[in-house]
Amino acid sequence: MDALRQRIPTACVLCGERTQGGGLCSFCVADWHYRYKHVRWRCQRCKVAQLSGVCRAQQLCQRCLVQPQAWHALAVAFDYVAPLDSLIWRFKNYHQLRLAPMLARMMQQAMWRDGWELPTAMVVTAIPSRRQALRRRGFNPAMELARYLARYLGLPLASDLLALTQPKADQAQKHRTQSQRWVHAQHAFVWRGAPPPETLLLVDDVLTTGSTLHSAACCALNHGVKQVYAVTLARVPWSML
Template sequence: MPPLALLACPDCGAGQFSLQATVAGFDYEHPGDMLIHAFKISRRLEVAAVLAELMLQQWRRYGPALDDGCRVIAVPSQRDALRRRGFNPAAVLAQRVARRLGLAACLHVVALSPRQDVAQKFLGRQARRQAMRGVFQVLEPLDGRAVLLIDDVLTTGATLDALARACRVAGAGPVYALVAARAPWKSTRF
């Protein structure tokens, strides 16, 4: 998130996260939420170009420099979501971001274990973190390379943290995250 003095979001301050930096294109509020809805729900894939550009603008402003060996990895979709939508929003964004940064998009290097049937959006902060433990497995060694994780929406960071931990197990160097939108923290939400 943008470096506002030494302030950290409450979710990041509550635990030890495996990400070195996280950058969001915009807050998941009106009118940005309409872009996400058009992309994910209405399946307007052309919106991915706009989302990727907003993400890249913020990365260039706040993100660290990435070397040529950095791998771009998309958060995989659950089977039900993939079947329902017909595409993985994070993978579509990862392809665009990787291409624009001149990096390799690694879209099939993460295995997703079956999770409980309750959607993440219905779980609180702690339940999300618990539900995500051990869900991801990186299928090829990362050999000390930097990794840039891509997702569409960041709520509590549980998914990205779990994937970052799996990347570390696979030998990744620094792990960063770039998301289209972040849900603004509200103490009454969870």
């Protein structure tokens, strides 16, 4: 089915130019890769981008030097800036689920771009959504991405390994400050899977400070997972924090 879909003439989901497969045209693909690579500086650990200012000499940002994250490796498809950020908006807020296969492919290509060699004993799971978000959208964006990504990677998908400890919390992470995010995320998850997989691939849609992924990775490691990899669709650069 995927091979057939790639042959069907469609319009590029970003610019409207003619392409195939319901994804990006060759120009938008080239622009996507160019925008990700040509930034002033990028932390090699959390992948935060510095879009302007003086280029740094070190490989890690100050936060990663002081407070290392629990994941083994992180891959990010693109920075949360125009025009690619519109794809996330349409996917999450306008329920354009038809974008999920293409977005998952972009995440897979980000893993290839970083030269990942995935362990065979790996299970894919997604960061769970808050109950309010599920009621509003009707779906978990991260799980939709994880569903396709697991299929493309040929890995098993587990949808119930992690759960939120405060599903009725009245404030989403996006409404908290950076320090509040880290404090809240310390005990945000509980482990529900037994027995734990040897290696876990955590999938999320947007990474802002990394506190959510860090907390989920800590929860998994504390319950017997040996290594945690993480992949997100977009990363908020410093210019937007």
